[in-house]
Amino acid sequence: MENVEADQTPFAAVTAQTSKIQRQYQALLDKSTPFVLYRWVGTAVFLGFFFLRVLLAHGWYIVAYALGIYLLNLFLAFLQPKFDPSNDMLDNEMEDGSAGGLPTKQDEEFRPFIRRLPEFKFWHEATRAIAIGFFCSWFDIFNVPVFWPVLVMYWIILFVLTMRKQIQHMIKYRYVPFSFGKAKYGKSSTS
DSSP: OOOOOTTOOHHHHHHHHHHHHHHHHHHHHHHHTTOHHHHHHHHHHHHHHHHHHHHHHTOOHHHHHHHHHHHHHHHHHHHSBSSOHHHHHHHHHHHHSOOOOSOOSTTSOOOOOOBSSOHHHHHHHHHHHHHHHHHHTTOGGGOOOOOHHHHHHHHHHHHHHHHHHHHHHHHHTTOOSOSTTSOOOOOOOOO
16 A cells, blocks of 8 residues: 555545546456457356355345346447437437438448447456345345245346347348447458
8 A cells, every 4th residue: 555645634534545546447448348259258157156045045035126127227328329210210200300210222321330238348247247236145135025026027028029020120220239240341362
């Protein structure tokens, strides 16, 4: 630890240490950015430990349910475009009465798919939520007695309905949020 100056207040010392820890944490996040597969595998293992904790302890189902709802919300934000074509269409109809949409012809402007929630932020928020859920699973105040099969069925119904709505939106406005299966253009070697 660094020496604290005599004229420095305790609040300034705490602020300096907090700032130092935040910089170290951000540096760790920056170093982990290129390792997408390892980050997601680590998050999946952490999620597995959380669910193992919930199943073996026979409790904290409401924490697991809240985590599931939050992860579903993050996943939907990950699948949606940053600039929603349905909102653009409503804006265009209000302005000039004509219907807008994504480009469908060669002469129209190309607009790439930009996610509402980027992959790194999705991973970071999901991992942080799992850590908070795991932390909460160690305190009895969060162990609310509930009939867990009802929560599981409700979450499955919620997942199916929201994904159906999202897939219909993707079909209607013709966008695919994933890069696999798309045509890739690059250098072609002609011999």
